[in-house]
Amino acid sequence: MNSGIDLQGTFIQSLSDFGISTELAKVLWMPFPMLLMLIGATVGVLVNVWLERKISAAVQQRIGPEYAGPLGVLQPVADGLKLVFKEDILPAKADPFLFTMGPILVVMPVFLSYLIVPFGQNLVITNINTGIFLWIALSSIVPIGLLMAGYASNNKYSLIGGLRAAAQSISYEIPLALSVLAIVMMSNSLSTIDIVQQQSGYGILSWNVWRQPVGFVIFWISALAECERLPFDLPEAEEELVAGYQTEYSGMKFALFYVGSYVNLVLSALMVAILYLGGWSSPIPIELLSNLLGVDPTSSWLQVVDASLGISMTVLKAYFLVFLAILTRWTVPRVRIDQLLNLGWKFLLPIALANLLITAALKLAFPTAFGG
Amino acid sequence: MQIAEGVQLVTFAILSVLMLGAALGVVLFANIVYSAFLLGGVFISMAGIYILLNADFVSAAQILVYVGAVNVLILFAIMLVNKREDFKPLKNGWIRQGSTAVVCAGLFALLSAVSIVTPWKISTLTPLASSVVPLAKHFFTDFLLPFELASVLLLMSMVGAIILARRDFMPDNISGETSTQDSLTLPERPRELAGK
Numbered sequence: 001m002n003s004g005i006d007l008q009g010t011f012i013q014s015l016s017d018f019g020i021s022t023e024l025a026k027v028l029w030m031p032f033p034m035l036l037m038l039i040g041a042t043v044g045v046l047v048n049v050w051l052e053r054k055i056s057a058a059v060q061q062r063i064g065p066e067y068a069g070p071l072g073v074l075q076p077v078a079d080g081l082k083l084v085f086k087e088d089i090l091p092a093k094a095d096p097f098l099f100t101m102g103p104i105l106v107v108m109p110v111f112l113s114y115l116i117v118p119f120g121q122n123l124v125i126t127n128i129n130t131g132i133f134l135w136i137a138l139s140s141i142v143p144i145g146l147l148m149a150g151y152a153s154n155n156k157y158s159l160i161g162g163l164r165a166a167a168q169s170i171s172y173e174i175p176l177a178l179s180v181l182a183i184v185m186m187s188n189s190l191s192t193i194d195i196v197q198q199q200s201g202y203g204i205l206s207w208n209v210w211r212q213p214v215g216f217v218i219f220w221i222s223a224l225a226e227c228e229r230l231p232f233d234l235p236e237a238e239e240e241l242v243a244g245y246q247t248e249y250s251g252m253k254f255a256l257f258y259v260g261s262y263v264n265l266v267l268s269a270l271m272v273a274i275l276y277l278g279g280w281s282s283p284i285p286i287e288l289l290s291n292l293l294g295v296d297p298t299s300s301w302l303q304v305v306d307a308s309l310g311i312s313m314t315v316l317k318a319y320f321l322v323f324l325a326i327l328t329r330w331t332v333p334r335v336r337i338d339q340l341l342n343l344g345w346k347f348l349l350p351i352a353l354a355n356l357l358i359t360a361a362l363k364l365a366f367p368t369a370f371g372g
Numbered sequence: 373m374q375i376a377e378g379v380q381l382v383t384f385a386i387l388s389v390l391m392l393g394a395a396l397g398v399v400l401f402a403n404i405v406y407s408a409f410l411l412g413g414v415f416i417s418m419a420g421i422y423i424l425l426n427a428d429f430v431s432a433a434q435i436l437v438y439v440g441a442v443n444v445l446i447l448f449a450i451m452l453v454n455k456r457e458d459f460k461p462l463k464n465g466w467i468r469q470g471s472t473a474v475v476c477a478g479l480f481a482l483l484s485a486v487s488i489v490t491p492w493k494i495s496t497l498t499p500l501a502s503s504v505v506p507l508a509k510h511f512f513t514d515f516l517l518p519f520e521l522a523s524v525l526l527l528m529s530m531v532g533a534i535i536l537a538r539r540d541f542m543p544d545n546i547s548g549e550t551s552t553q554d555s556l557t558l559p560e561r562p563r564e565l566a567g568k
Contacts, residue, residue, distance in 0.1 A: 023375045098409070129502035130428045137432040140440025144412055147447050151405060163451060166444055173440070190504065 006122040008033075033125045037114045045262040047319075049076035052326050059330040083258070086251035094248065095152040102149030103249070103256035109138040110264045117270050118192050120280050120310040131192040132184065135271065136177050139226060142264075143169045146245050149257075153248040161244025164234050164337065169226050171344040176222035178352035179215040182359040183208055183275050186371040196279030198371060204283035209276040211370065214355045216276045218348055220321070223268035225344070227261060230329035234337050265325060266318060273317035280310030384424055391417035408450055412443040426499035429507060 008029055015025035050065070050073055057064025065072025090096055116131040118124035128134065143166035150162015184190055186208065187198035199206050209216050225232040236244035246257050273279060286306050295302055335343070363370040394413035401407045415438040422431035462468070500506060511519045 027375060098405075101409075128428060129504065130432050133429070133432050133436075137436040137440065140436050140444075141412075141416075143444050144409070144439065144447065147444065147451065148409060151451060159451065163448065166448065170441070170444060 008122065037117075037125060038111065041111060041114055041263050041266065042259070044266045045259050046076040046080070048262045048266060048322060049079060051319075051322065052329075055323065055326045056330045059327070080255065083255040084252060088251040088253065089248075091154060091248050093154045095154070098148050098152035099248075100253065102145050102152055102245075103253045103260070105145030105148060106142055107145075107256045107260040107263075109141040110260050110267060113138050113267055116192050117267070118196060118274065118279060119314050120307050121193070123280075123307065123311065124193060127191060127193050130190050132180055132195065132271075132275070133190045136173070136180065139169075140173060149249070150245040153245065155248050157241045157243070158245050158247050161236060161241045161247070164241075165228065165245060168228070168232065168234060168340065168344075171341060172222040172225040172232075172348070175218050175344065175348040175352040176226065178349075178356050179212070179219040179222070180275065182212055182215045182356050185356075185359055185363060186211065188371060192274055192279075196274055196281065199278045200281035200285065203281070203285045203288070204278070207276065207278040212276065212355070212359070214351060215359075216272070218352050218355065219275065220272055221343075221348065223272065224325060224328070225340070227264045227268055227325075229265060229325055231332045231335055232340055233334060234340060265322060269318040269321035269325070270314065272321050273314055277317045278313075279317075280314045282309055282313050380424060383420070387417045387420045387424070391421070404450055405447075408443065408446050411446065412439050415439045415443060427503055429503050 011029050012025040016022050054064045065075035068074040068078050113135045115125045116135055146165040147162045150158045187195045199208050290302055391414055394410045397410040398407045419431040419434040
């Protein structure tokens with residue numbers, strides 16, 4: 001298995017050749033991937049909003065956005081600009097400091113989690129050893145921001161919405177973490193790179209979704225609940241709570257919530273792609289193809305093709321899941337709060353525990369197939 | 373390693389100031405909600421200090437457990453029971469505050485004396501790439517008993533919390549009087565209490 005292109009190594013090497021110390025070169029390198037990831041995540045949101053509008057239109061037999069740009073692709077940009085220029089209203093009896101901190105606390109952990117999303121062997125901001133665990137830990141900060149926003153708005157609907165959001169994300173974090181744990185047990189590592197490596201042996205056949213079908217479904221349901229997507233969007237259920245914790249927000253602060261929810265959706269889809277659908281590895285392993293065609297696997301153009309294929313595979317898988325999420329949103333009705341909590345605690349949690357135990361047993365029984 | 377050390381020092385300074393400031397805020401704010409939110413800040417800065425000590429797993433666990441669970445639970449408790457109530461200023465209230473300050477200052481002096489006197493051993497080993505495996509080895513060898521005892525303790529408290537929340541064994545009105553239908557409460561289907 002060759003390591004593919006290493007942009008960081010090349011960059012540092014070329015700067016060192018100019019006489020700059022290796023350390024300084026590393027510092028100079030750091031902003032690039034971070035900036036790229038920020039831009040990528042933001043563009044992802046724009047694509048997502050456009051997809052949401054178009055797919056919802058198709059589901060309801062409408063046309064959807066059409067005039068802003070070809071096929072309405074500029075509509076999300078127009079939406080964003082509108083939100084930027086809207087007046088930033090602070091309710092008279094709201095708590096000004098907490099009111100501003102709430103949306104920030106909701107958005108920051110989500111963007112931070114992009115640190116560990118790999119798009120290739122070396123195409124990741126940091127390959128830390130606690131990768132996937134860091135994501136779970138960071139996503140547990142979000143409810144505090146929601147509670148803060150709900151409390152600071154000084155509004156009954158906001159407070160109930162914030163409490164609901166926190167209750168929901170705490171309940172669904174447990175099945176989520178348990179299904180991740182089963183994957184971690186199979187790949188013997190918390191690092192996202194290792195998790196993808198472990199499923200890259202035989203193309204589509206070695207993806208974790210075949211070995212963890214139950215875990216896949218649990219993870220996807222819990223991820224949707226964590227993102228507050230529609231079957232589970234109780235914190236902002238319009239008929240009951242106006243708009244939940246967002247009721248009093250407008251302008252850029254509302255936009256932060258909006259961006260945060262979509263970035264979180266893309267992040268969850270990326271995580272499903274990494275954990276269960278083989279991450280950047282293509283359905284047919286590229287080594288097999290290069291062997292068949294008789295191409296030297298270390299040739300530079302093949303590595304470029306490999307890297308771009310990896311990025312497009314990851315994004316394709318993630319957007320397929322985003323498509324499923326949008327389709328779910330526009331076809332499935334909203335559940336009630338008691339149904340939501342019952343599903344989480346009485347159904348998903350026991351199944352996730354059983355899944356974990358069965359995975360452990362299978363790992364002991366068939367160490368070759370389940371990562372000994 | 374000049375830049376790396378400088379970054380470490382600056383980060384440590386920022387984290388310490390953040391942590392001390394947030395901790396003082398927890399104690400000194402009159403508004404309990406501010407205190408609860410600042411407690412989250414204390415926990416997060418502690419996680420940052422763990423990262424500086426190369427304890428990556430512990431820092432992530434710190435965020436997950438303390439920020440994501442304990443602090444959210446505290447906030448829940450505050451927001452569900454928070455009554456807006458004006459407290460009357462106590463007579464001779466300064467005695468309480470003064471004695472609290474004295475006790476706290478004494479504790480602080482004691483702890484700082486201990487931390488100065490103790491000869492801290494600084495390990496010269498190169499930090500491990502991952503602290504997960506050594507942690508797990510400790511948990512299942514020499515720290516097995518405390519680890520298992522802690523989980524049993526958590527299980528016990530969970531069972532206790534569930535029993536309290538279900539109220540199966542604690543009928544609501546012990547004196548046996550009939551339920552009074554207040555004019556302001558919504559009509560509700562009468563619920564069978566298992567203890568009756």
